[in-house]
Amino acid sequence: MSRGGSSRWCPTQEQLVILEEMYRVGIRTPNASQIQHITAQLSFYGKIEGKNVFYWFQNHKARDRQKLRRRLNKQLQLQQQQYHYHQLCNHYLHHQLHLMNHNHNNHHYSHDFAMDHQSLVTDSSSSQHRSFYNSGSLALFPQGGAGEASSKQGIDYKWKIDNTEEGVMEKTMKQDWRTKTMMEVSPGASYWPTRTLETLDLFPIRERLKQV
Amino acid sequence: MSRGGSSRWCPTQEQLVILEEMYRVGIRTPNASQIQHITAQLSFYGKIEGKNVFYWFQNHKARDRQKLRRRLNKQLQLQQQQYHYHQLCNHYLHHQLHLMNHNHNNHHYSHDFAMDHQSLVTDSSSSQHRSFYNSGSLALFPQGGAGEASSKQGIDYKWKIDNTEEGVMEKTMKQDWRTKTMMEVSPGASYWPTRTLETLDLFPIRERLKQV
């Protein structure tokens, strides 16, 4: 835009201060009448339109969230980086020992901890080492050589997960896995929860509540 | 269910520890094959089915979010309660003074700060006092008696906002202000953003990027 003013609203400092204050005390998505009020009042301090107020709250909210998310992600990454291999090992061992002492009612353990410990870093078939710290991925399960229990089911999978941040995680996993599952899984496995026949909800027990 | 076991899966502590660890490092919504792997591996520690794994992640994720939200709400509430009236006053005054000194390029101020300060607590027409702290609401704007600038636009609104928590706020504001606004606002005001004609995006300049 050439004549008149600039092509976009440029809030005066007073307007900004007040908007920020309103945001701080909780306003996030003002409705029409609120926007009208705000606009009217802020016009005291300079040219302003309703859309400016609307957009300002939209953007401020979004960028607040963004900042928060970035902080959290950075923190997570740090935590995970600082979580060195031997700490994980110790943690795992500790739990195993603990459980050894307290949870003997259901199961018997035929494997030894040296094996478990080893399996955290070593691929038993290839002897290729990867540390959690360097690879950014993590092997959680004991692998192979566990005798009866393990061989009974032929468990030999290696389980690796990407150590990516939450945001990406959430994004890439948004698919209806249930339909996918039905295609992928061998039909014999009673894998999927047996659903009761869908009946119409003629008389809902109670109204759907918003979670807080 | 009476014979066999209990009617629902009761995770062993090992299973729980591993599930929690997997959750901690980022797994949220495992897909079919992931669930198969997890189930197979966890069956080493006790009876378990795929649906158990599926439901566990579903529930854990949901309850995590819930917890987070509650914490945030509580914090917000606390912050707002601790924000005493006189602090707000000082803050406001401070900014006004600051702006007095640094922002004279755009506007002229014909009202004095004693008035502004006063207006924070006093309704000029009724002399009835309310503190922010006691009423849970907040008056941000100078009121009346501002001479030229104010009378020029006939600004005399009193602006009060509910000091409720985020959740409630969000609830009551769910309406498209744009359509509403068009109905409510006097037609003369160039209030709504002038949209350029929409053209089809036949050849997107570049792929859409994900935010990090």
Add this chain to the structure above:
DNA sequence: GCAAATTAATGATTTATTCAAG
């Protein structure tokens, strides 16, 4: 100092996702 060049902020739009009603 200062003005072009570069970068960071942020106002404005568009696109995608979510949620619920029909």
Add this chain to the structure above:
DNA sequence: CTTGAATAAATCATTAATTTGC
């Protein structure tokens, strides 16, 4: 399952900060 309202996310675009070479 479809649709509409509402909102969040992503992106575009302009302005302010900042840097840089003189």
